[in-house]
Amino acid sequence: MTENILELNNLTKFFPAKAGGIFSRAKGEVRAVDGVSLTVARGETVGLVGESGCGKTTVGRTVMKLYEPTSGQIVFDGQDITNLKRKEMKPIRSKMQMIFQDPFSSLNPRHTVGTIISSSYTIHDIEPEGGVEHSVRELLTLVGLNPEHINRFPHEFSGGQRQRIGIARSLALKPKLIVADEPVSALDVSIQAQVINLLDDLQKELGLSYLFVAHDLSIVQHISDRVVVMYLGKVMEMAPTRELFANPRHPYTKALLSAVPVADPKMGRSRERIILQGDLPSPVNPPSGCVFNTRCWKAQDICRTAVPETIQVTPLQTVACHFPEV
Numbered sequence: 443m444t445e446n447i448l449e450l451n452n453l454t455k456f457f458p459a460k461a462g463g464i465f466s467r468a469k470g471e472v473r474a475v476d477g478v479s480l481t482v483a484r485g486e487t488v489g490l491v492g493e494s495g496c497g498k499t500t501v502g503r504t505v506m507k508l509y510e511p512t513s514g515q516i517v518f519d520g521q522d523i524t525n526l527k528r529k530e531m532k533p534i535r536s537k538m539q540m541i542f543q544d545p546f547s548s549l550n551p552r553h554t555v556g557t558i559i560s561s562s563y564t565i566h567d568i569e570p571e572g573g574v575e576h577s578v579r580e581l582l583t584l585v586g587l588n589p590e591h592i593n594r595f596p597h598e599f600s601g602g603q604r605q606r607i608g609i610a611r612s613l614a615l616k617p618k619l620i621v622a623d624e625p626v627s628a629l630d631v632s633i634q635a636q637v638i639n640l641l642d643d644l645q646k647e648l649g650l651s652y653l654f655v656a657h658d659l660s661i662v663q664h665i666s667d668r669v670v671v672m673y674l675g676k677v678m679e680m681a682p683t684r685e686l687f688a689n690p691r692h693p694y695t696k697a698l699l700s701a702v703p704v705a706d707p708k709m710g711r712s713r714e715r716i717i718l719q720g721d722l723p724s725p726v727n728p729p730s731g732c733v734f735n736t737r738c739w740k741a742q743d744i745c746r747t748a749v750p751e752t753i754q755v756t757p758l759q760t761v762a763c764h765f766p767e768v
């Protein structure tokens with residue numbers, strides 16, 4: 443058995459830039475994901491962070507092969523799935539599942555909870571042990587819902603409960619990896635912690651691995667073992683959660699973290715708020731050299747001409763910067 447459940451090697455996903463749209467002047471492609479390499483170990487939670495538009499969702503959807511990768515390699519559970527066709531992906535799909543951001547649009551309003559959760563069995567032609575209804579009831583109980591509500595419809599549930607239904611559906615086929623794309627950002631703050639704690643408990647109970655996409659860093663800090671920081675389709679920094687939050691080495695990470703309220707006031711005093719100037723550049727025309735150079739306060743000439751190498755600063759921490767923080 444391989445140590446990693448998921449391995450991405452130099453993964454890219456480009457979309458055609460639409461003519462006539464906001465990119466009408468730019469030729470070529472939207473470089474949504476541009477050479478991402480990362481791993482998720484078995485049982486591990488890897489947080490994928492970065493501001494909106496940096497390519498997080500595209501990574502998640504490409505991993506699931508909902509998008510065909512442009513280049514690079516996806517290895518899942520020891521198998522190279524990069525070029526598998528739709529049909530060949532079917533048995534693999536049951537082992538990797540996605541939880542979506544919006545618990546309202548991701549559940550069919552005309553189907554009962556029972557039908558929604560058992561759809562995985564139908565699609566994959568699987569008769570679960572003890573029968574479908576028994577399994578669905580078990581799944582409802584597992585995610586903290588009342589199994590008696592099996593015949594209710596999505597609109598009869600709150601946002602948090604609906605996200606639990608989505609989680610139950612994703613667990614039906616006993617997946618090994620779950621790609622969670624901002625699974626709590628559409629929920630009330632008061633409900634977020636409950637759903638995060640549920641995901642945490644399920645991981646321990648079922649030995650799941652998570653690729654956890656989020657822009658809320660305090661949630662990522664809570665749930666992740668390691669964090670990958672993306673900017674404009676590229677990985678800027680990667681580190682165990684504690685190291686990343688205690689000692690960010692990439693200027694972009696430092697800027698992101700400076701906006702997070704710190705629980706410990708002693709740390710808060712030493713953390714100066716950095717406000718990034720300007721907007722995220724278009725991924726159709728990314729800046730040359732370091733893609734962050736147009737917004738980085740440390741940028742030198744070399745940053746505008748040479749793409750920084752990814753440096754290993756400790757065995758588990760890497761940073762892509764010519765002048766990393768110390």
Ligand SMILES: Nc1ncnc2c1ncn2[C@@H]1O[C@H](COP(=O)(O)OP(=O)(O)O)[C@@H](O)[C@H]1O
Nearest residue numbers: 457472474493494495496497498499500501725
């Ligand atoms: N289907 C698509 N077609 C064209 N461009 C896309 C598509 N999906 C995403 N993009 C673009 O790719 C970039 C990354 O988007 P996304 O992966 O959704 O980022 P994030 O999830 O980090 O907000 C954005 O510039 C977005 O506009």
Ligand code: SF4
Nearest residue numbers: 732735738745763764
């Ligand atoms: S390489 Fe240069 S521009 Fe890029 S983050 Fe480092 S210092 Fe800033």
Ligand SMILES: [Mg+2]
Nearest residue numbers: 495498499500
């Ligand atoms: Mg997204």
